[in-house]
Amino acid sequence: MRGRHDLDRENSTEDPLVVRENYGPEILSNDKRLINFSGCDYLGLSNHPATRSALKEAVDRFGLSASASRITTGTSVAHLELEDMLASFLRAKDAVVTSSGHHAVAALLESSAPLGTHWFVDEECHPSAWAALRSTGVSFSSFRHRNADHLQQLLRRAKKPISILTDAVFPVTGDTAPLEQLAEIVPKDALLCVDESHSMGVLGTTGRGLAESLMNSDRKVVVFGSLSKGLGAFGGYLCGSEALCRRVRETSLTYQTSTALPPALCKVVSVGLQLLQTDSSLQENLWRNTSRMNAILSAQGLVGDPERVPIFQVKFADSKALHACHRVFHDLGLFVPMFRYPGALDPQLLRWTVQSRHTVDHLDAFAAAFDQAFGGEA
Numbered sequence: 001m002r003g004r005h006d007l008d009r010e011n012s013t014e015d016p017l018v019v020r021e022n023y024g025p026e027i028l029s030n031d032k033r034l035i036n037f038s039g040c041d042y043l044g045l046s047n048h049p050a051t052r053s054a055l056k057e058a059v060d061r062f063g064l065s066a067s068a069s070r071i072t073t074g075t076s077v078a079h080l081e082l083e084d085m086l087a088s089f090l091r092a093k094d095a096v097v098t099s100s101g102h103h104a105v106a107a108l109l110e111s112s113a114p115l116g117t118h119w120f121v122d123e124e125c126h127p128s129a130w131a132a133l134r135s136t137g138v139s140f141s142s143f144r145h146r147n148a149d150h151l152q153q154l155l156r157r158a159k160k161p162i163s164i165l166t167d168a169v170f171p172v173t174g175d176t177a178p179l180e181q182l183a184e185i186v187p188k189d190a191l192l193c194v195d196e197s198h199s200m201g202v203l204g205t206t207g208r209g210l211a212e213s214l215m216n217s218d219r220k221v222v223v224f225g226s227l228s229k230g231l232g233a234f235g236g237y238l239c240g241s242e243a244l245c246r247r248v249r250e251t252s253l254t255y256q257t258s259t260a261l262p263p264a265l266c267k268v269v270s271v272g273l274q275l276l277q278t279d280s281s282l283q284e285n286l287w288r289n290t291s292r293m294n295a296i297l298s299a300q301g302l303v304g305d306p307e308r309v310p311i312f313q314v315k316f317a318d319s320k321a322l323h324a325c326h327r328v329f330h331d332l333g334l335f336v337p338m339f340r341y342p343g344a345l346d347p348q349l350l351r352w353t354v355q356s357r358h359t360v361d362h363l364d365a366f367a368a369a370f371d372q373a374f375g376g377e378a
């Protein structure tokens with residue numbers, strides 16, 4: 001009998017790809033080695049020699065699981081060390097490590113509920129924000145995507161206290177939030193909460209994220225997100241004032257009652273944070289590859305954007321053309337995923353990323369495949 005985990009079946013591009021082995025910028029799927037343009041491992045830290053060996057050592061020291069929540073017996077020195085490192089790296093007063101990015105935003109919203117905060121949310125925020133807004137029952141309004149003017153109109157009628165919620169980088173399109181503009185119009189006592197899942201380690205002049213320049217400003221900024229993208233590991237975090245982090249620890253049931261992030265993963269993230277600060281080649285290679293990808297798109301008549309994040313997409317009018325294009329990439333040994341997300345009945349786009357560990361050969365192969373897939377008609 002054949003099941004969904006039979007890996008010897010014909011590698012249909014209709015099915016989610018199943019990874020057999022992962023070598024960073026290349027993966028083995030079934031028996032085919034593919035250059036990997038999927039996922040969000042921008043800096044290649046999920047498969048870096050230093051993070052891999054940190055994980056092995058940390059598992060020997062801490063075992064696999066914290067086996068308990070943070071407020072019972074699940075807190076280890078690895079959690080405390082990581083929270084100190086995150087706060088200092090992100091120039092915040094304090095940080096809380098959570099079990100995922102989903103948990104980070106849930107904890108943030110839960111901690112605001114007793115204050116009666118009204119949230120203003122970019123309409124394209126990640127689904128984790130919408131899930132948390134709904135499950136916590138906090139009051140909220142949405143503003144038009146990246147539209148500070150619309151937010152300003154809504155703020156005129158707002159009753160306090162208020163908080164703003166936006167992704168720094170919107171992960172499907174790679175759009176960035178107009179943070180400077182938002183910071184200008186937001187009242188000084190409001191919290192500006194920024195999901196830096198796709199920008200931590202990637203954006204900002206020193207890789208601290210899109211909100212980097214606001215962290216020492218007179219604005220109340222909270223940054224949070226997933227540790228699974230730029231940092232290549234797993235888990236979540238939020239950074240802000242001591243009062244905010246205390247409130248999260250004291251009031252968020254998500255934080256209080258879920259099993260703590262495995263200490264070994266905290267160690268891996270700590271090593272990733274050190275690498276970010278000591279190995280400038282991670283970022284340099286990422287931006288070199290991002291520019292190369294932009295040049296490939298420009299050569300095909302698509303608008304390249306030198307300021308762009310390492311996320312790229314092409315939309316299709318019909319799914320037949322999308323599947324055909326995806327198939328060309330796959331047959332030529334590249335994994336360039338069709339993007340599926342909740343709410344979309346049928347994926348109509350290819351969405352891919354570059355990593356710092358892609359080589360010139362990988363990108364040349366992409367250029368050749370792109371040329372063949374689009375036949376100069378992108």
Ligand SMILES: Cc1ncc(COP(=O)(O)O)c(C=O)c1O
Binds near residue numbers: 169
């Ligand atoms: C922008 C954004 N926020 C939050 C999350 C959720 O993070 P996690 O997967 O750690 O729960 C993701 C994950 O894909 C994301 O892209």
